[in-house]
Amino acid sequence: MRILLTGVSGQVGGALQAPLCALGSVVSADRSQLDLAQPDMIATALDRLAPEPSNR
Numbered sequence: 001m002r003i004l005l006t007g008v009s010g011q012v013g014g015a016l017q018a019p020l021c022a023l024g025s026v027v028s029a030d031r032s033q034l035d036l037a038q039p040d041m042i043a044t045a046l047d048r049l050a051p052e053p054s055n056r
Contacts, residue, residue, distance in 0.1 A: 004051035027051055
């Protein structure tokens with residue numbers, strides 16, 4: 001499974017990176033790769049980063 005982790009340069013994102021690796025391949029994105037403050041760019045970034053959709 002490919003997991004998208006946003007905010008990887010922040011405190012919470014950095015702390016989650018190692019535990020999430022146990023669940024699958026972690027695709028880490030900081031603001032330069034995925035800026036959530038620019039909603040019109042999110043779809044393009046998700047296509048580029050290619051996380052797997054959840055089955056839940």
